[in-house]
Amino acid sequence: MEFLFNFSHYLLRITDPAPVALWEKQETLALWFIAIIIFVGLLLSVSLFVIYKGIQSKFQQKLRDQRIKHEHEVDLREATLFNQEKERKRFAQDLHDAIIGKLTILRISIPLGISQEQMDSYLQDCIDSSRQLSHDLYPPLLNETELTDQLCSQINRYKLQFNIALTHDKRCAEDFHSAVKLHILRIVQELCTNTIKHAHATQIDFHLRLTSNGLCIKYSDNGLGMKDNSIKGIGLKSIHDRILQIGGLLKIRNVNKGFSCLIVLKK
Incomplete structure (x- = not known):
């Protein structure tokens, strides 16, 4: 209470219209100057x-982004190595199945006196x-060779295993890099392989559309399907990793x- 009384008395003195001593005016200016300095200091702080x-x-955000990018690059390298080993x-x-086995049969059959036609047939199969x-x-x-022609040629190879409905809608010229072409071909090959191994399908529908905006591939079959939409299988994981490497969407x-599945590759 005493502090409030003294402070109110001081305010009355400095606001009193009556003349005041010069040293009191200087004291007031000094206090205001100190208050301004303190305020500016707090504002700067x-x-x-x-x-x-x-x-x-x-x-910190940049460090997090770099860490995520590094982890993504590591995952892609591991996926690339895994895919290489899988291809090997x-x-x-x-x-072994397509060539070595046939050559072994041919070697065993020659001493038995097989005909020239049978020998030619075995050799042609090996070739x-x-x-x-x-x-x-x-x-x-x-x-x-253009990517659309490569894809059509690859899909047609599976006509012995499936009924294939192949349609393509090409509305612009292609300008895909060879690495992108190879990834797309491997993806389609992996899809067909998965269908053969797991789907027990009889029908494959393949639609390819190329516009100025990019490439769109739709692949479907009438097989067993999956239990859910998560990417858990090795084949689908390989497809997903390849699409990430070329900047596409799955x-x-x-x-x-x-x-x-739908694959989109924007230009």
Whole structure:
């Protein structure tokens, strides 16, 4: 109470219209000057603190983004290595089943006196299988052949296993890099392989659409489908990783019976 009384008395003195001593006026100016300095100091402190927090937040966000990017790159490298090993394993199995087995039969049959026609048939099968394996490892004339033609040729290979409905709508010229072409071909190949191994399907519908906005591929079958839409299988994980590498989008949809996916690659 005494402090409030003294402070109110002081305010009355400095606001009193009556003349005051000069030293009292100087004291008032000094107090106001000190108050302004304190206020400016507090304002600068708050401003510097806000700026510091903003810089700190941006720096932490940049670190998080770099960490996420690094983890993503590591995942892509691991996926690439996994896909390479998977392709090698598949190639070894195909080489054994399609070529080595037939050559072994031919070697055993020659001493038994097989006819020239049978020998030619075995050799032609080995040549055809070798050519197909070579095309699977790296499609011929990849740079010179358009992606739509490559995809149609690859899909038509599976006509012996399925009824295939193939449609394509091409509305502009292609300008895809060979690496992108190879990823797309591998993705379609993986889809067909998964259908053969797991779906027990009889029908494949393949629609390809190319416009100035990009490439759209729709793939569907009438097989067993999946239990859910999550990407858990090794084959679908490989497809997802490849699409990430080329900057595309993948959408998987389960119907009552069958599997369907949409792949979009924007230009």
